[in-house]
Amino acid sequence: MTDEQLLRYSRHILLNELGIEGQERILATHVLVIGAGGLGSPAALYLASAGIGKITLVDDDSVDFTNLQRQILHTQARVGMAKAESGRQALQAINPEIAIVPLPQRLAGEVLAAQVASADLVLDCTDNFATRHAINRACVQHKKPLVSGAAIRFDGQISVYDLRRADAPCYHCLFPEAADVEEMRCAVMGVFAPLTGIIGTMQAAEALKLAAGIGESLAGRLLLLDALSMEWRSVRFGKDPACAVCGTGGS
Numbered sequence: 685m686t687d688e689q690l691l692r693y694s695r696h697i698l699l700n701e702l703g704i705e706g707q708e709r710i711l712a713t714h715v716l717v718i719g720a721g722g723l724g725s726p727a728a729l730y731l732a733s734a735g736i737g738k739i740t741l742v743d744d745d746s747v748d749f750t751n752l753q754r755q756i757l758h759t760q761a762r763v764g765m766a767k768a769e770s771g772r773q774a775l776q777a778i779n780p781e782i783a784i785v786p787l788p789q790r791l792a793g794e795v796l797a798a799q800v801a802s803a804d805l806v807l808d809c810t811d812n813f814a815t816r817h818a819i820n821r822a823c824v825q826h827k828k829p830l831v832s833g834a835a836i837r838f839d840g841q842i843s844v845y846d847l848r849r850a851d852a853p854c855y856h857c858l859f860p861e862a863a864d865v866e867e868m869r870c871a872v873m874g875v876f877a878p879l880t881g882i883i884g885t886m887q888a889a890e891a892l893k894l895a896a897g898i899g900e901s902l903a904g905r906l907l908l909l910d911a912l913s914m915e916w917r918s919v920r921f922g923k924d925p926a927c928a929v930c931g932t933g934g935s
């Protein structure tokens with residue numbers, strides 16, 4: 685680590701659990717952040733400030749005036765710009781020494797699989813079930829830890845699927861794909877601005893712990909937040925042996 689890095693990350697290095705070794709592991713980690721919206725904004729900001737060595741930031745959308753209420757990567761001056769590029773500018777301004785790769789496209793199929801394969805861990809900061817299941821399948825296939833968050837209205841949830849382990853449940857074990865599932869999106873349902881900040885920041889915390897190899901992750905636990913009463917619930921879950929994605933019946 686350079687003198688400047690020792691200074692920049694000094695408040696991490698002071699943590700006994702983290703130290704220089706943990707920070708070095710963070711610096712050597714490549715995180716794929718899918719979605720540069722309400723969840724991806726705070727998540728990516730903390731990953732960048734904390735020194736994740738490489739961040740690939742994926743979003744096929746451009747900054748809209750209605751995003752500014754919660755998507756804190758973006759500014760009014762950048763309305764109309766691709767979110768991936770707007771995010772790159774925000775992250776690079778905080779930490780010019782890390783690598784940020786903006787991908788202004790919707791990841792699917794082979795491209796999604798290749799991006800997941802090249803990353804050390806994946807943050808799902810998207811807002812629709814089809815993409816969530818596609819990301820989960822790629823993470824199961826390439827055995828990558830997946831940190832998944834969601835926020836709608838006043839309801840938030842977060843979990844970790846540590847797919848490096850054969851006995852780990854995947855997203856599909858917990859939320860099986862159903863044809864009649866009702867899609868709830870911020871565009872029509874509304875979302876409380878700081879709720880996305882709370883969940884996105886927790887995704888960054890779990891990602892940094894996984895990168896540094898410290899603590900105990902949320903693997904096997906789903907945290908649910910009701911921001912109106914500010915009450916958390918923790919639900920334990922296990923692998924579904926019959927899961928079509930990660931079970932013995934799957935691919």
Ligand SMILES: [Zn+2]
Pocket residue numbers: 853854855856857858924927928929930931
């Ligand atoms: Zn599964």
